[in-house]
Amino acid sequence: MVSPMEHTTTDEDRDGQSPSEDVAAQPDLDAELAKVEDRWRRAVADLDNLRKRYVRELERERAAERSRVAAAWLPVVDNLERAIAHTGDRSDAIVEGVRSILDEGLQVLERLGYPRDEESGVPFDPQRHEVVGLVAHADEAPGTVVEVRRPGYGRGADQLRPASVVVSRPKE
Amino acid sequence: MVSPMEHTTTDEDRDGQSPSEDVAAQPDLDAELAKVEDRWRRAVADLDNLRKRYVRELERERAAERSRVAAAWLPVVDNLERAIAHTGDRSDAIVEGVRSILDEGLQVLERLGYPRDEESGVPFDPQRHEVVGLVAHADEAPGTVVEVRRPGYGRGADQLRPASVVVSRPKE
Secondary structure, eight states: OOOOOOOOOOOOTTTOOOTTTTTHHHHHHHHHHHHHHHHHHHHHHHHHHHHHHHHHHHHHHHHHHHHHHHHHTTHHHHHHHHHHTTTTTTTOHHHHHHHHHHHHHHHHHHHHOEEEEEOOBBBBOOTTTTEEEEEOOOOSSSSBBBEEEEEOOOOOOGOOOOOEEEEEEOOO | OOOOOOOOOOHHTTSSSSOOTTTTTTTTHHHHHHHHHHHHHHHHHHHHHHHHHHHHHHHHHHHHHHHHHHHHHHHHHHHHHHHHHHTTTTOHHHHHHHHHHHHHHHHHHHTTTEEEEOOOOOOOOOTEEEEEEEEEEEEOOOTTTEEEEOOOEEGGGOOOOOOEEEOOOOOO
């Protein structure tokens, strides 16, 4: 090694003030300082980005867990509905009880952010509808939901499942 | 400011080799470098701690959301149970249907990590039991769960609610 010295100059020095005999070696320490400052700034920026990313990720993970757990209950709700459908127009204490339990389940879904979607007479929308049948229909415009076979729950990004629908066939 | 110069020496310089005329000002840049290095190291350590904390937080938030959403369904499960209890020993299609829907709900809770707790004949445990009654009991040791009025769900940190129980009274 020719010289172990690592002196550095500041801008003031370079602007003409008393350059010392080790001026050639001084840029090294300046460069080192700039390098470490750069590393520090990048670490601080990373920290900031990571915090922001975590806030978004936490909300996304919460929503995913909410949707996973809520979806696990859909078979229970569907079966309550099926049990009621099977009773026809019979009405006694247990049928009334099951009806009110179904209502309660639908309210739970709604409060969690997954309102029921069983609207018919609306235009087919691939975001909320899954076509399970096409029928010729005299009164409805083509591409209209004419029957909801199974209701959907939730909308947009918060959808547990789309509604299964029958749609009026395009005119020939 | 007497001198705008901020020259700094390295260890090699201080070890006796050709100190320059600005040796008095050099510790400033050394100190500055040490300060920035320290900041950088702290930012890197913060980054590391943030990552570790986030992993723990993520799991905690997921568990909290799971428990919040699952707990919202407990009234539905309780009401299914009540509806069945009201039918006495009647058995027809809808009663059988409701029984199997209740079973389905209990399986959902179990799969989510909240098994049903309706064990009687066990010693009272404040972690899993909430006392709703005390009775004199000839056959059971004092402090034994002699009746479960309302089942609990989950255990330990993953408890949705404790079981409501009647406990045998301490002997007088």
